[in-house]
Amino acid sequence: MVVPWRNRARRAVETRLRDGLRTNGDTRPHYIVCGHDALAYHLVNALGPATVRVTVVLPPGRHPTAPDIAKIRGIRVIRADRVDETTLRAAGLETAAGLALMQQDDVGNIHAALTAHEVAPRVRVVMRMFNTGLGYGVKRLLGDCEVLSDAAMAAPTFVAAALGEVAPTNFHHYGRTLIVAHREDVRPEHVVCGIADTSDPAHMVMLPDPARADLVLAEATGQQPATEVAANRIARARRIRRPLRGFGRALSSFLSRKIGIATAAVLLVAVTFGYLLYRTDGTAHLDPWQAVYTTLLTALNGADVEVDKGVVVQLMQIVLTVAGLALVPLITAAVVDAMVKARLALSAGRLAVPREDHVVVVGLGNVGTRVIRQLHNLGVEVVAIDKVTDPRGAVVAKQLGIPVIVGDAALEETLVEASVGTCRALVVVSTDDVTNLQAALNGRALQPDLRVVLRLFDGDLAQRIRSTFSIFRSHSVSYLAAPAFAAVLRKRQVVATIPVGRHALLVTIVVVAKGSALDGQPVRAADHPRGARVIALLKAGQRPGWSPPPDTLLGPGDELTVVARRAGLSALIKQASPPQVVVPVQPGPDSTSD
Structure with missing residues (x-):
């Protein structure tokens, strides 16, 4: 006979095994990531499986272009065809600190988010969405939910690179507008932090010694962002450089070769014979322009019969009239041909007019x-x-x-x-x-x-x-966006993302917790060479201070605004977090067999 308390204990153990909550007293936050592409892979690495518990929900098949997430050490993997209630419960959603929905299907992510809200209404949900307008509508319904777009994060980097700029970032924080610029483009007193040493584009150094940084974060003083300056340069160059060249290319592309030759020949005949006609007619007394003008009008409208003129003049009138009869349909054919070619070019996926400087x-x-x-x-x-x-x-x-x-x-x-x-x-x-x-x-x-x-x-x-x-x-779009997704999932306030080449820096706020390693330490303790730089400090009841002195002591509740890389931010967050208390699991009556 099984004792009732043993029966309850066994059911509890079975539930813990089924849900994968074998924590052994581990108080680290638990995050669930649903996805199997490159963004999900980089997100898991950005979360830091050594500092948090990560469960990844993967479909049976592997993404063709993504690294194998299952090979990341320190994570738990669940294989499931779809992210439904059963899958989320098996992943331990009830006790999770956050859920990241990284699938590329907007509708699928919304469905999973609504399901997660029913299972665990208070869990933080971060959704990857292309249609952010639709995502924001769902966000208002779910409460603790954030909607991010990796495409929106990465697109400015490609735009800046196309325009010949290093980084496209500009953002507003604590009443100041900050931009990423070359050091020589800003005054020294406006520099807030050194971002990168880009002297060797193949080996950029992020957050170097301030004196070595040629790319800086600076306070904006009314100048345009770098991308707009570059775009204006392109627009001005396009307007200045040979303005008639584009018109000539467009005209030549619209007219076919045969119609162009025929039209030119008829025009030449009409102008030549008309000019000779009116120059040899002694009663006209026309200057050259008047002769050409009268010729064209006569060719297009026809000529009156003049029997009292000489044979030569009459022959010229006949030729001019015939040329006029041919000129009108040729002009009509040229216009129709141009319109048809333009329509066919668009429908067939071709440019109707060649371009340049685009x-x-x-x-x-x-x-x-x-x-x-x-x-x-x-x-x-x-x-x-x-x-x-x-x-x-x-x-x-x-x-x-x-x-x-x-x-x-x-x-x-x-x-x-x-x-x-x-x-x-x-x-x-x-x-x-x-x-x-x-x-x-x-x-x-x-x-x-x-x-x-x-x-x-x-x-x-x-x-x-x-x-x-x-x-x-x-x-890499996923590599640029993953740090921001990780920071938002961990409820960090992300001020901005600064992409530099293939690197991504985060501007985020880190709060000093009571009893943490930073409590009572100077600001310099939060600076990590090539990892994190403190650019602002906000103490309770005080105004934010930019570039705080290194000797300023930190206290509980102080907010540090930092520019950091992924590893540097993880180390700083660990310093600012309260000490973890690991409670060992005491063996209970269910630890032995009946």
Whole structure:
């Protein structure tokens, strides 16, 4: 006979085993990540499995372009076809500190968020959404929920790279507007913090010694952000450089060769014979312009019969009238031909008019759509390429009047159709590494000094590309966005994300807890060389202080605004957190068999 208390104890053990809550007194926060692509992989690493408990919900199959999340040490993996109530309970949602929904399906993420709210109403939910407007509507219903877009975070980086800038960041904090700029572009008294040493683009140093940083975070003093300055330079150059050249190219592209030759021949005959006619007619007394003017009007409207004129004049009138009869339909044919060619070019995915000094964007997915929108908002002319006829960004491109060429960007003829040979920059952000690399190489073949901005999912391939082709700027969307997702999931207030090359710095607020390692320590204890820099300090009841003195003592509740890398921020958060108390699990009656 089984004793009732033993029966209850056994059921409790079975529940703990089923839900995976074998904590052994581990008081570290528990986070659940649902997703299997590169963003989910980098998010798990950004959370730091050594400092928190992480459970990852993966589908049975592996994402084709993502690293294997299951190989990350220190995490727990659950395989499930869908993120439903059973899966969330098995992952331990009731006791989790946060849930990250990283799937690429907006509707699926919303469904999972609503399910999670029913299971654990107080758990923090972070959703990855492309349609942020829809996500914000759901956010208002769920309470402790945040909606983020990795495409929105990464797009400014691609835009800045296309315009030849290092970083596109500007943000407002504590009453000041801060921008990322080159040190020589700002006054020394406006510099808040050194961001990076970019003297060697292949080996940028983040948060170096302040004297070595050539890229700085500075207070804005009315100047435009760097991307807008670059866009204005492009617009001015486009207006100044040979303004009639574009008109000539447009005219030549509209007129077919046969119609152009025929029209030119008829015009030449009409003008020549008409001019001779009115110059040889002694009663006209016309100057050269009046002769040409009268000739054209006569050719288009017809001539009166004049029997008292000589034979030569009558023959010239006959030729001029015949030329006029041919000229009118030729002009009509030229106009109709131009309209038909323009319509066919748009429907067939070609440019009706060649372009120059524009930016070509390959791939109209989540990132590409935001890139073309931001470039258009900056006044930059854009041409887009996508291999499918109805990509995600087709509606946005149509609204903005951006031409979309349907074709494979890996083929040189597709790039020729987009006028890559005369473009300002080529931004390749499709989801296929092979296509992206082939498009970049073909673009460089068409224009040797072309600026190429490349999106690559394979980190090792990106590193080798950068070392072999120093002319390319390669970026990983997931790597740039993951630190911000991790910080928001851990309820850190993210002020801004600063992308620099393939690195991403976070501007965030860290609160000093009572009894933490930073309690009673000077500000210099929170500075980590190449890891974290304190730029502002807010004490209770006081105004925020920028660049606080290193000897200032910290107390409970003090808010530190820091610029940090992922590892430096994790170390700082550990310093600012209250000490963890590990309570050992006492063996109970259920620890032995009946």
